Amino acid sequence: MQLSYLSEPSVLYNLQYRYSQDMIYTKAGPVLVAVNPFKKVALYGNEYIKAYRNKTMDSPHVYAIADSALREMKSDEVNQSIIISSHYKGPTGILKYAWLSVIQKLGLESSPLPTDAIGTHQPYNLIYLILFFYMVHHGESGAGKTETAKIAMQYLASLGGGSGIEYEILQTNPILEAFGNAKTLRNDNSSRFGKLIEIHFSTTGRICGAMIQTFLLEKSRVVQCAVGERSYHIFYQLCAGAPTTLREKLNLKKVDEYKYLKQSCCYSIAGVDDAEMFRAVTEAMNIVHISKEDQDNVFAMVSAVLWLGDVSFTIIDNENHVEITVEEAAETVSRLLGCSIEDLNLVLSKRHMKVNNENIVQKLTLTQATDTRDALAKALYASLFEWLVEQINKSLSVGKRRTGRSISILDIYGFESFDKNSFEQFCINYANERLQQHFNRHLFKLEQEEYVEDGIDWAKVEFEDNQDCLNLFEKHWENKGGIYNWLITMDSGFPTKKPLGLLSLLDEESTFPNATDLTFANKLKQHLDTNSCFRGERGKAFTVRHYAGEVAYDTSGFLEKNRDLLHMDSIQFLAKCKLSIPQTFASKMLAQSDNLESIPYRPSVADSQKLSVAMKFKGQLFQLMQRLESTTPHFIRCIKPNNLQLPAIYGQELVLQQLKCCGVLEVVRISRSGYPTRMTHQKFARRYGFLLLEDVASQDPLSVSVAILHQFNILPEMYQVGYTKLFFRTGQNRQCTDLLLSSKAINKYIQ
Ligand SMILES: Nc1ncnc2c1ncn2[C@@H]1O[C@H](COP(=O)(O)OP(=O)(O)OP(=O)(O)O)[C@@H](O)[C@H]1O
Numbered sequence: 001m002q003l004s005y006l007s008e009p010s011v012l013y014n015l016q017y018r019y020s021q022d023m024i025y026t027k028a029g030p031v032l033v034a035v036n037p038f039k040k041v042a043l044y045g046n047e048y049i050k051a052y053r054n055k056t057m058d059s060p061h062v063y064a065i066a067d068s069a070l071r072e073m074k075s076d077e078v079n080q081s082i083i084i085s086s087h088y089k090g091p092t093g094i095l096k097y098a099w100l101s102v103i104q105k106l107g108l109e110s111s112p113l114p115t116d117a118i119g120t121h122q123p124y125n126l127i128y129l130i131l132f133f134y135m136v137h138h139g140e141s142g143a144g145k146t147e148t149a150k151i152a153m154q155y156l157a158s159l160g161g162g163s164g165i166e167y168e169i170l171q172t173n174p175i176l177e178a179f180g181n182a183k184t185l186r187n188d189n190s191s192r193f194g195k196l197i198e199i200h201f202s203t204t205g206r207i208c209g210a211m212i213q214t215f216l217l218e219k220s221r222v223v224q225c226a227v228g229e230r231s232y233h234i235f236y237q238l239c240a241g242a243p244t245t246l247r248e249k250l251n252l253k254k255v256d257e258y259k260y261l262k263q264s265c266c267y268s269i270a271g272v273d274d275a276e277m278f279r280a281v282t283e284a285m286n287i288v289h290i291s292k293e294d295q296d297n298v299f300a301m302v303s304a305v306l307w308l309g310d311v312s313f314t315i316i317d318n319e320n321h322v323e324i325t326v327e328e329a330a331e332t333v334s335r336l337l338g339c340s341i342e343d344l345n346l347v348l349s350k351r352h353m354k355v356n357n358e359n360i361v362q363k364l365t366l367t368q369a370t371d372t373r374d375a376l377a378k379a380l381y382a383s384l385f386e387w388l389v390e391q392i393n394k395s396l397s398v399g400k401r402r403t404g405r406s407i408s409i410l411d412i413y414g415f416e417s418f419d420k421n422s423f424e425q426f427c428i429n430y431a432n433e434r435l436q437q438h439f440n441r442h443l444f445k446l447e448q449e450e451y452v453e454d455g456i457d458w459a460k461v462e463f464e465d466n467q468d469c470l471n472l473f474e475k476h477w478e479n480k481g482g483i484y485n486w487l488i489t490m491d492s493g494f495p496t497k498k499p500l501g502l503l504s505l506l507d508e509e510s511t512f513p514n515a516t517d518l519t520f521a522n523k524l525k526q527h528l529d530t531n532s533c534f535r536g537e538r539g540k541a542f543t544v545r546h547y548a549g550e551v552a553y554d555t556s557g558f559l560e561k562n563r564d565l566l567h568m569d570s571i572q573f574l575a576k577c578k579l580s581i582p583q584t585f586a587s588k589m590l591a592q593s594d595n596l597e598s599i600p601y602r603p604s605v606a607d608s609q610k611l612s613v614a615m616k617f618k619g620q621l622f623q624l625m626q627r628l629e630s631t632t633p634h635f636i637r638c639i640k641p642n643n644l645q646l647p648a649i650y651g652q653e654l655v656l657q658q659l660k661c662c663g664v665l666e667v668v669r670i671s672r673s674g675y676p677t678r679m680t681h682q683k684f685a686r687r688y689g690f691l692l693l694e695d696v697a698s699q700d701p702l703s704v705s706v707a708i709l710h711q712f713n714i715l716p717e718m719y720q721v722g723y724t725k726l727f728f729r730t731g732q733n734r735q736c737t738d739l740l741l742s743s744k745a746i747n748k749y750i751q
Contacts, residue, residue: 011659011668016650019641025060028664029671030443032065032636035655036144039647044151049158062148065634066155069407072632074205080407081631082152085435086143086414086638087548087661141414142187142645143638143658146177149195149411152636156199156407159207165396169199169210171284172392178237178281179385180214182221183230186643188269192218192232193385194412194431196624201405210396213624215412216427216617217385219378220561222305225264232381233277235261236268238302241278246296250303251332260309260377289395290388297581301384304336308377311348313369321363323349338578347573348373372567379566380574383585408631410624414638415548415661423561426553427617429546430473430503434621436466436547436663442633443667447674454722461670463663466547472533473502474618500527502534502544507612510562517555524555548661564613637662675720675727681705684726 011028015035018026022041026033043061051057052067069080150173157166177189184190194215202208225231239255246252255267268274285295310329313322324330324345334344348369351362364372415432416425444463451458505527509520517540525536535543540555566589575586592611611619639658642649659665679687681701688708696707705726709719720727 008665008668011665012652012656015639015655016652019650020648023059025062027060028637029667029676030635031664031667032060032062032634033639033659033664034062034144034148034636035639035641036142036147037647038642038645044154046158049155052155062151062636063155065636066152066407069632069634070156070159070205073201073405073407076632077405079405079631080634081628082149082407082409082634082636083435083438083628084145084148084152084409084411084636084638085432085662086141086145086640087432087658141184141190141416141640142643143414143640145411145414145638146181146189146191148636148638149197149409152409153197153199156207159205165209166207168288168396169197169207171287172197172210172212172396174277174280174284175288175388175392176212176214178234178277179232179388180217182225182232183266183269185226185228188272188645189233191411191413192221194410196408196410196412196627198406198408198627201407211393212389212396213620214385214389215431215620215624216424216613217382218424219382220424222378222381223260223309223374227264228266229264230266230269231261231264233274234281234302235306236274237278237281238299239274241275242299246299249296250299250336251307251328252303258306258309260306288392290391294391297579298384298388300336300579301380301581304333305377305381305384307332307336308373308380311344311373313349313366315366319363320365321349322366322369324369336579337574337582339573339576343573343576347376347569350569351567352569372570375566376570376573379570379589380582380585383588384581386588387581387584408627410628415546417546417549417551421551421553422556423558423613425551426502426558427614429544429548429551431617431621432548433466433470433473433546434625437470438625438628438633439635439663440465443635443663444670447670447676450678451675451722451727454724454727456675456720456722456727459673461666461673463666463670464547468531469533469544469546471501472528472531472544475501502528503614503618506558506562507615510559510612515559517558520559521555547663562612562614637664675729677728678722678725679728680725684708 015026015033018024019035019037022037022043024035024037024041024043026035048057048061049063052061052063058064065082069082072078073080150170153170153173157170159166176195177191180193180195181189181191196213196215198211198213199207200209200211221229221231230236235258236255238250239252242250242252255261261267282295285298290298307329311333312325312327312329314325315321316323324341326341326345330341330344334341337344349364351364351368351372353360353362412431412435413428416428418425440463444461448458448460502524505523506520509515509523512519521536521540521542524534524542528534528542529536533545535545535550537543537552541552542555543550543552571586571589574582575590577583577586637658639655641655642651643654681704685701685704685708689704692704692707692711694707694711696703702721706721709721709726718729
């Protein structure tokens with residue numbers, strides 16, 4: 001089904017009709033729209049893979065996208081990318097908590113919306129309806145990006161490389177999901193990080209290796225998570241599935257006995273067996289060659305993080321200073337990390353500072369000690385995640401003799417807008433602005449530029465350009481006189497001039513020791529109030545006009561999250577641990593802090609051992625975009641038809657909103673009026689020239705092409721002749737080809 005022939009209402013009608021028939025994939029111009037079925041659909045597996053490979057099936061599918069990426073990689077000798085994204089605006093807030101209390105009352109904890117509860121518990125039906133209406137009109141995560149990425153990987157992996165590498169690539173999924181996914185209110189298996197997997201191919205077109213890059217893991221979840229949500233799956237899987245010896249070695253308790261896990265009152269996921277998942281994860285680790293010893297170290301770190309949360313403090317004076325309480329938690333942490341209780345106490349209750357060139361030791365208050373403990377837990381977990389990805393990459397980089405050709409699959413968080421939007425949404429939405437720019441560039445800008453360059457008659461199709469919003473985030477300009485001053489920021493990844501964009505203002509404020517979230521918000525208002533994409537709000541808030549809608553951000557916690565400081569004392573503490581894995585984490589952190597010394601912009605205050613989170617993210621995104629720019633992109637837009645994670649419920653408004661947000665409707669418009677299929681005159685003349693019945697006066701490819709089109713009476717409104725290419729309306733090239741092939745001329749030729 002090609003939506004490109006259709007008007008907007010019929011696009012919507014068709015999507016809904018197809019969804020009701022389990023046809024969850026639809027093409028909108030070059031973009032594949034995937035509507036989450038929330039149930040098993042009979043569209044996958046070897047039979048389907050074979051059919052798409054042999055071209056006996058050509059209906060829209062992730063397999064078809066992966067297949068054309070593969071073919072184009074081989075024929076054009078250009079790297080390809082499959083960019084999977086979703087766009088939603090989601091609620092949190094009171095109704096969600098109301099819903100949680102409803103399901104708890106029904107004794108159906110962890111189930112987002114049990115269908116049997118709707119019918120049998122009449123008193124709750126009204127609440128259900130209100131919630132349903134509310135949720136359907138806002139939309140949320142769980143659109144199906146990760147599943148789609150896995151389906152694309154499955155297709156590519158089915159090619160077989162003979163070395164088993166494709167199986168290894170698939171087995172990275174359970175590991176990354178265990179350590180980087182969590183149950184949220186919106187999705188039982190929500191990815192809390194972005195992921196790019198680059199699959200490498202040999203000269204014969206076989207998979208010979210892969211490389212994974214991850215982005216911005218949500219580490220705050222390790223120490224804090226909302227009611228009804230869970231922390232990372234691995235915590236629950238380890239506690240449920242560790243064999244007795246490991247359980248004893250790690251001194252594991254039940255999940256509801258750990259403070260970090262207890263706070264959200266949610267321990268299980270309907271239909272998921274954590275113990276079984278643990279076995280699948282260890283099996284996957286074996287397959288990607290993570291040694292038994294390393295696995296034990298990994299699980300020791302996971303257990304250490306859990307036990308750190310249980311380390312408590314005793315107040316030792318009337319200034320609220322503390323020491324750690326020496327009990328099971330502290331003892332277990334020191335055993336698992338390989339440090340002494342004294343060192344653990346020192347790092348959590350005291351801080352070394354340099355004041356006026358003099359070294360002093362400051363005692364920590366209860367709040368400071370608790371923050372230090374949580375920062376250590378978050379850093380340990382984030383380092384562990386990074387380390388695991390590194391190990392996986394080592395294992396996947398087997399095929400050194402590769403062609404340099406690759407297909408990258410990008411599965412990155414979608415646009416987010418909740419009741420309360422914090423630093424995480426700020427970064428995620430910035431990433432989405434970047435990706436939307438990439439989408440616009442390829443589907444609107446470059447497309448239309450090509451028409452103009454080739455001199456065809458073309459009335460420009462307007463599209464929502466998000467350049468202004470990107471500038472608000474990234475660029476530096478002088479407010480005086482309102483003149484934009486395009487100063488380089490990205491070459492080095494660091495600003496070289498006075499910062500006046502959202503990111504650089506945030507970074508600058510993060511380096512002032514006395515700055516607060518309020519001074520940051522005021523600074524934004526002072527510098528950016530004249531910007532049309534920015535609006536200062538009361539107090540600590542500000543609003544950004546994103547391409548997908550306005551989002552109000554609350555700056556509470558922005559500075560702290562952006563600084564993401566782990567005090568040098570904590571790094572040195574990890575370096576002193578006897579186990580090799582915390583030592584490795586420490587060296588990595590120290591290496592990062594060394595690199596920073598060469599950066600002129602960041603002041604050398606004692607704590608600035610790390611690049612700020614926003615700047616690191618900006619650098620990562622910049623590299624990502626550079627990488628994607630050198631590929632031919634294939635876009636998949638995932639749509640969530642309801643927020644209840646249930647099959648057969650299709651919220652028209654919700655779908656429409658997502659289609660609008662992600663530019664699909666504009667793509668349909670441009671595909672209808674545009675000429676998406678094209679072929680150079682040379683290629684067209686070479687392919688069909690032999691069909692000409694009469695000699696053409698001039699043998700140049702353009703004249704031959706035009707003569708062929710005339711001979712077969714191809715309607716003039718179906719194509720345009722450019723300087724270098726023929727441009728065909730949607731699908732017309734194919735119809736044209738069919739026409740040519742079924743013509744008498746070809747029959748004559750064959751005879
Ligand atoms: N093609 C599919 N077939 C069957 N079920 C699917 C499919 N795609 C998604 N789902 C269901 O939807 C759920 C959410 O999908 P997924 O985790 O891929 O969403 P996501 O967009 O990656 O979400 P998040 O942004 O929270 O990570 C899956 O756990 C699965 O139950």
